[in-house]
Amino acid sequence: MSAEAIAVRVPGRSFGHDLRAVKVVLHREMLRFVSDRTRMLSMLLQPVLWLFVMGTGLGSLVQGAIPGIDYRTFMYPGMISMTVIMTGMFSAASIVWDREFGFLREMLVAPVSRGAIVVGKCLGGAIVAVGQGIVILAMAGLVGVPYSPPLMLTLLFEMFLAAFTITAFGVTLAARMKNMQTFFGLMQMAIMPMIFxxxxxxxxxxxxxxxxxxxxxxxxxYAVDPMRQAVFAAVSVPPEVDAMLNPGVQWFGWQVPIPVELGLVAAIGAALLGVAIAQFRRAD
Known part of the structure; x- marks a missing residue:
């Protein structure tokens, strides 16, 4: 008796198929973050300590030089940036974890574009980072920043742009990493100088x-400066103090406009996303 061959049909790739893959990876990132409360608290603790402990201490030293403003108001945009940057990088670190436990291989052999996996990872990391940043955003009134709807929406957009770019950077780093120790060592070496x-x-x-x-x-x-300019535009600051604390970024004496700064961050994020996709296409 001869055995009949059973046909196996593999679903073809399509844009809708890849879009569903992006959604699945994004959803998984959000579930992973929500279920890890220790990670949520640890990611919030550092910027809160910097803002309320170090900000208060430094403010007591420079209060005579910057009349009319709390130094914590100056540090506030930086702490928002620190929150989304650290959260975005830790989201990217999960790639190394998935590789160690074999889950990444299962995703890579799935009949979906590897680019869809990377996009889902970056979007998931960015949304998680913005969610974490919203907690810092809610503390605005404690440091003299008004709860102005236009300001909050502006900061949310700038947070997402920064979070997406830094997550793409983290995914690019993690694409070839084999263990968590190497990734976190490299992350600290790259991120901390950039923050300072x-x-x-x-x-x-x-x-x-x-x-x-x-x-x-x-x-x-170029991610921190637009947030600071948005905050300073919403608070009342003496002109000389504004010139001291919020000078903007200059290239050879030319003041870089905010749209150019945001466009530069977006361009870097798109370039890093392309590099990350290329890295994953060559991955085993």
């Missing part, structure tokens, strides 16, 4: 020339 050089904790005015160059070539500077 972004103007998140100190003004960008009157810097030494070498430090000014480092801040202008730092991509995170």
């Amino acid at each position: 050089l972004s103007g998140a904790m100190f003004p960008l005015a009157n810097l030494p020339s070498w430090l000014h160059v480092l801040t202008t070539v730092n991509p995170l500077t």
